[in-house]
Amino acid sequence: xxLKNLRGRVAWIFEDEDFDVxxxxxxxxxxxxxxAELARLAMHAEDPxxxxxxxxxxxxxxxxxxxxxxxxxxxMIGMRHLGIGGVLAESFSxxxxxxxxxxxxxxxxxxxxxxxxxxxxxxxxxxxxxxxRNHTTGTTLPIEPLSDGDRLMLEAGGLVGYLxxxxxxxxxx
Amino acid sequence: MGYTIAEKILAxxxxxxxxxxxxxxxxxxxxxxxxxxPGYTDVIFRQMxxxxxxxxVAEPDRYALFIDHMVPATTTQEEExxxxxxxxxxxxxxxxxxxxxxxxxxxxxxxxATPGAFVVHFDGHISQLGTFGTLAIGVRRHLLEAFVKERIxxxxxxTTRIDLTGTLQLGVTARDVFxxxxxxxxxxxxxxxxxxxGGDTIDDMSLEGRQSITxxxxxxxxxxxxxxxxxxxxxxxxxRARIDIDPLFSDPDATYASRHEIDxxxxxxxxxxxxxxxxxxxxxxxxxxxxxxxxxxxCASGRVEDLELAADVLEGHKVKDGFQxxxxxxxQEIMEIAAEKGIxxxxxxxxxxISSSSCxxxxxxxxxxxxxxxxxxxxxxxxxxxxxxxxxxxYIVNAAAVAAAAIEGRITDPRPYLKG
Numbered sequence: 001x002x003l004k005n006l007r008g009r010v011a012w013i014f015e016d017e018d019f020d021v022x023x024x025x026x027x028x029x030x031x032x033x034x035x036a037e038l039a040r041l042a043m044h045a046e047d048p049x050x051x052x053x054x055x056x057x058x059x060x061x062x063x064x065x066x067x068x069x070x071x072x073x074x075x076m077i078g079m080r081h082l083g084i085g086g087v088l089a090e091s092f093s094x095x096x097x098x099x100x101x102x103x104x105x106x107x108x109x110x111x112x113x114x115x116x117x118x119x120x121x122x123x124x125x126x127x128x129x130x131x132x133r134n135h136t137t138g139t140t141l142p143i144e145p146l147s148d149g150d151r152l153m154l155e156a157g158g159l160v161g162y163l164x165x166x167x168x169x170x171x172x173x
Numbered sequence: 174m175g176y177t178i179a180e181k182i183l184a185x186x187x188x189x190x191x192x193x194x195x196x197x198x199x200x201x202x203x204x205x206x207x208x209x210x211p212g213y214t215d216v217i218f219r220q221m222x223x224x225x226x227x228x229x230v231a232e233p234d235r236y237a238l239f240i241d242h243m244v245p246a247t248t249t250q251e252e253e254x255x256x257x258x259x260x261x262x263x264x265x266x267x268x269x270x271x272x273x274x275x276x277x278x279x280x281x282x283x284x285x286a287t288p289g290a291f292v293v294h295f296d297g298h299i300s301q302l303g304t305f306g307t308l309a310i311g312v313r314r315h316l317l318e319a320f321v322k323e324r325i326x327x328x329x330x331x332t333t334r335i336d337l338t339g340t341l342q343l344g345v346t347a348r349d350v351f352x353x354x355x356x357x358x359x360x361x362x363x364x365x366x367x368x369x370x371g372g373d374t375i376d377d378m379s380l381e382g383r384q385s386i387t388x389x390x391x392x393x394x395x396x397x398x399x400x401x402x403x404x405x406x407x408x409x410x411x412x413r414a415r416i417d418i419d420p421l422f423s424d425p426d427a428t429y430a431s432r433h434e435i436d437x438x439x440x441x442x443x444x445x446x447x448x449x450x451x452x453x454x455x456x457x458x459x460x461x462x463x464x465x466x467x468x469x470x471x472c473a474s475g476r477v478e479d480l481e482l483a484a485d486v487l488e489g490h491k492v493k494d495g496f497q498x499x500x501x502x503x504x505q506e507i508m509e510i511a512a513e514k515g516i517x518x519x520x521x522x523x524x525x526x527i528s529s530s531s532c533x534x535x536x537x538x539x540x541x542x543x544x545x546x547x548x549x550x551x552x553x554x555x556x557x558x559x560x561x562x563x564x565x566x567x568y569i570v571n572a573a574a575v576a577a578a579a580i581e582g583r584i585t586d587p588r589p590y591l592k593g
Binding site: 018020022026027028030064065068069070073091093094095098099102103147148149152159160163164166167 | 197212220224225297311312313314315317318321322326327328360361364365391394396448449450451554556557558559563
């Protein structure tokens with residue numbers, strides 16, 4: 001079972017280094033649990049039309065150490081509810097990365113990506129070739145390969161599926 | 174080519190003769206620790222049963238649960254969550270430690286920080302067990318893996334080594350040292366690595382000070398921090414260690430991703446300016462800023478020497494009228510020692526409000542600020558809304574600076590108060 005390529009438009013570019021993802025919905029909303037409400041709030045302070053302008057499969061772009069600080073899950077619960085397919089960044093904060101991969105949410109470390117995209121460019125992540133492609137500009141960049149554990153987890157759609165896959169792997173030995 | 178302490182610990186728990194950074198291993202944690210929190214423990218207990226059909230954990234002595242958040246409970250839902258934890262512990266024969274203090278500290282007191290052990294938790298501040306030569310890692314939701322599997326899949330991390338040199342000035346603490354490290358290497362200076370600390374400053378530092386530093390490793394981007402255990406750490410753990418394993422140490426020719434030497438002999442008290450945990454500056458840059466609340470406590474700070482330093486600053490002074498100084502010792506054991514030493518009485522006489530140990534002041538569940546208020550804090554974090562309104566602010570400083578600000582109602586250099 002291989003991972004399906006990510007393909008979509010650049011829905012947002014987070015230009016700040018060490019970006020605190022809680023800002024996506026705003027700290028005052030961080031205890032909200034309803035995914036639809038979180039989706040409505042996502043990036044609303046920056047772009048009131050964000051929720052209505054993104055399409056399933058669209059992707060987010062981040063700078064270095066994306067997810068730094070004390071990341072909570074609600075912002076990306078909102079983003080996934082909108083159909084956002086994943087995040088590509090120059091690099092990730094390890095705690096954020098681990099948390100989102102466990103949710104089955106694709107995260108792609110791609111040095112150079114920030115300067116290789118503009119908002120709404122059509123982009124793709126080819127997991128087999130470990131390559132990022134910007135179909136709007138023709139640019140390609142290598143992505144950092146996933147570890148085996150992270151790849152299995154994304155293939156299984158998250159932590160629970162991954163652990164079931166490990167059960168099968170161990171049973172067939 | 175030698176190995177780091179982290180590589181040696183992961184080799185041991187993977188039953189391999191040696192592992193190097195980059196390898197993926199199946200590691201058996203010596204201890205699996207969690208505090209009860211909605212969305213974590215309750216979900217793990219449910220998923221174990223519903224998704225994996227696991228009724229009980231196989232080796233209950235490997236697990237430990239702490240009730241340290243939402244203590245005391247203020248809603249029926251919180252008390253129900255605690256009861257779920259107690260019931261699950263009783264059914265599984267897993268110890269539940271309640272009202273003993275902040276779990277990351279109590280875990281050390283109870284010997285879960287056995288030198289050479291591998292520990293996982295969902296919370297990254299468990300890194301502070303590294304003070305005792307324990308590799309302790311916060312794995313967030315992946316903790317489920319350690320509840321349903323004997324072994325977790327884990328990529329052996331690289332290690333960044335930092336040697337600290339020089340003697341700290343009076344009024345400059347381990348807390349200042351940690352934030353200075355972030356200032357020097359940056360918030361991603363150790364991204365994804367183990368932060369291994371050493372040097373003569375660490376050698377001379379108390380275990381409490383080392384706990385402050387290792388607790389906060391995540392703000393350098395590190396996945397944990399560790400110190401090769403010395404006589405002091407081994408002596409502390411001698412009677413407490415829960416399992417009989419040999420301590421491990423980095424080889425002199427171990428491979429590090431990078432090495433830094435940082436001189437702290439001229440370091441001044443620092444402040445971490447909101448809302449970023451990476452914005453470290455000299456305290457003098459913001460001296461005079463009006464503040465209304467002081468928080469001395471947390472899993473990072475709030476130990477005996479922090480409390481004593483604050484009492485020294487407050488000696489002969491009173492907390493300014495209207496200023497709220499909340500002092501929460503990190504554990505009940507620490508509170509008892511501080512009481513025996515007369516520190517608690519001195520703090521109360523100066524006007525401090527003292528509470529029993531709890532995590533609740535650190536994350537805005539107790540001692541909450543309204544919009545426009547500003548705190549000086551030894552809590553772990555200064556992001557927006559952490560201690561109440563998103564329009565309140567948190568300036569992170571050391572224990573002495575919290576006390577000095579409590580006297581003056583503004584951020585001020587604590588050192589003049591310590592010169593008698």
